[in-house]
Amino acid sequence: MVDIIWGTVTKILSKKTFEMNVTHQKEENSGNYSENEIIEFTETDIMSIPVDENFRDIMQLEQSLGDKFIKCDILSRNEQHQLVCKVSHSGAGGY
Amino acid sequence: MSITCSPLLIDRNSTSSRYYEELIKGKIPAIIIPNFLSSIICQKLVRNIITSKTSRGCGITQKIGESVNSYISKKIQYFKKTKLTNKHLRNIFSDIDPRETMLNQISKTFKKKIKFADENSMLYSEGIIRLHIPGESVYIHRDNASFDASDFLISKLSGQLSAVLHLQSCESGGELVIFNKFWNIDDEKFRNPGFGYSRDIVSETPYTSIRCNQGDLVIINPNKYHSVNMIRGRLKRITLGFFFASSSESSFRAWS
Numbered sequence: 072m073v074d075i076i077w078g079t080v081t082k083i084l085s086k087k088t089f090e091m092n093v094t095h096q097k098e099e100n101s102g103n104y105s106e107n108e109i110i111e112f113t114e115t116d117i118m119s120i121p122v123d124e125n126f127r128d129i130m131q132l133e134q135s136l137g138d139k140f141i142k143c144d145i146l147s148r149n150e151q152h153q154l155v156c157k158v159s160h161s162g163a164g165g166y
Numbered sequence: 167m168s169i170t171c172s173p174l175l176i177d178r179n180s181t182s183s184r185y186y187e188e189l190i191k192g193k194i195p196a197i198i199i200p201n202f203l204s205s206i207i208c209q210k211l212v213r214n215i216i217t218s219k220t221s222r223g224c225g226i227t228q229k230i231g232e233s234v235n236s237y238i239s240k241k242i243q244y245f246k247k248t249k250l251t252n253k254h255l256r257n258i259f260s261d262i263d264p265r266e267t268m269l270n271q272i273s274k275t276f277k278k279k280i281k282f283a284d285e286n287s288m289l290y291s292e293g294i295i296r297l298h299i300p301g302e303s304v305y306i307h308r309d310n311a312s313f314d315a316s317d318f319l320i321s322k323l324s325g326q327l328s329a330v331l332h333l334q335s336c337e338s339g340g341e342l343v344i345f346n347k348f349w350n351i352d353d354e355k356f357r358n359p360g361f362g363y364s365r366d367i368v369s370e371t372p373y374t375s376i377r378c379n380q381g382d383l384v385i386i387n388p389n390k391y392h393s394v395n396m397i398r399g400r401l402k403r404i405t406l407g408f409f410f411a412s413s414s415e416s417s418f419r420a421w422s
Contacts, residue, residue: 079354094355116239118317134316140357162360163224163235164349165309165388166294166422 074100074145076108076154077161080136086127087111088153089136091143102145104154110143112158140164173198173376173384178271186276189387190325195344195374199271202383203331207262212334212404214258215295225304225361228402231255231294233422234315241317245288252292264406265293268329268383269420272410275385276418280410283419285319290421291408295333298340298403303396305362308349309388309409311421320421323411328388329420330407335380337399342376342384345391367391378403 077095084090088111093104119135121127142161149155173196174185188194220228224236231251237244259265273280283290298304309328312321330342345368356367368391375395376384386392388409397403410420 077357077359079357092355094357095359118239118241138351138354140354142359160238162358163238163307164314164354164357164363165307166225166233166235 072099074102074104076100076104076143076145077140078143079138079140081107081138083129083132083136084109086124086129086132089132091141109151109153110158111149111153111155112143113146113155115158116160117158171195171374173374175200176275178202178274181275181277183277186278186325186327189327189385192346192348192387192390195346195386195390196376197275197385198376199275199383200379201381202271203264203267203333203381205380207264208333208380211259211262211264215297215333215404216402218254218258220297225307226296227299227302228297229294230258230297231422232291233294234290234311234318234320235309238315238317244291244318245285248289248291252289255292255295258295264331264333265408268331268406268408271383272329272385272418278412278416278418280418280420282408283320283323283413283421290320292420292422293406293408294422296405296407298336298394298397298405300336300397300399300402304394305358306345306365306368306391306393307362308391310349311409311411313351320411320419323413323419326388326409326411328386328407328409330384330386330405332378332380332382332384332403332405334401334404335378336397336401336403339396339398340378340403341395342378342386343373343393343395344376344386345371345373347371347391349389349391362393363391378405
């Protein structure tokens with residue numbers, strides 16, 4: 072089972088990385104995660120984010136991800152100590 | 167927590183564009199049209215509903231109809247599923263369609279035209295029936311399509327309101343609780359992973375409690391935090407609802 076964290080996106084850093092304020096963690100997580108993590112995303116279900124990184128821009132990512140509450144399925148940590156994750160919408164704030 | 171001001175009770179002939187402004191600005195917690203639908207009609211509709219197939223949704227175990235927020239990243243599936251459930255809803259309401267009556271009333275009350283929304287010739291869900299089973303409650307949440315459903319066209323509409331028709335009351339409990347607090351983008355850190363928000367978001371916030379009376383039409387600003395108290399007794403709390411928002415100065419579009 073992969074580790075999962077949830078939280079809000081606080082800053083877009085590049086076409087594939089962002090800062091995240093971690094508010095929830097899966098109880099069974101094996102790793103330790105800080106309150107603030109940098110996420111490198113390899114995959115996302117957010118429709119407005121192009122799959123191909125070359126077709127993305129920062130403003131578009133800010134609109135799609137900025138301040139959003141998201142779920143990160145953690146795949147690994149890279150050499151820059153960033154979390155490599157699959158990013159998705161998490162539940163809903165309402166109907 | 168203290169109780170805030172009361173909902174505005176109006177009759178079917180009362181009209182004013184001021185009502186919309188007052189709900190949008192949060193000056194009143196809700197508008198209620200008591201006995202909008204007679205008990206006889208409600209019971210007739212409930213008989214059709216309880217024998218119909220239901221499905222599970224985001225934050226609810228039994229519903230008929232779709233909700234955009236259950237399909238935030240699955241827009242194609244939303245419209246595919248909606249095509250089927252809109253037919254299902256039309257069958258349930260084949261004799262009497264309360265949605266028509268609700269749309270006509272909203273148009274009259276707020277002095278604006280209204281119809282269900284579409285996108286690229288595909289219809290949005292024409293309402294949703296929610297059946298809250300005894301023991302169930304609805305967690306604190308707010309409804310805001312502009313923020314949540316940014317990939318859908320209805321996110322571009324402004325001033326979202328919610329219309330809910332109470333078709334069956336539960337024996338006790340099931341009150342709609344409206345907190346006098348609007349959602350703010352900074353509140354996202356209080357989100358629950360599954361649905362809604364942590365109770366901390368409304369601690370010490372004044373609220374209004376609205377009983378689920380059969381036949382009442384209740385209109386609220388769903389961008390204020392709200393919840394439904396636990397349903398008690400043997401009967402399900404059954405409602406029919408949809409959202410609506412301004413598409414122009416003179417018209418609304420509705421969806422669920």
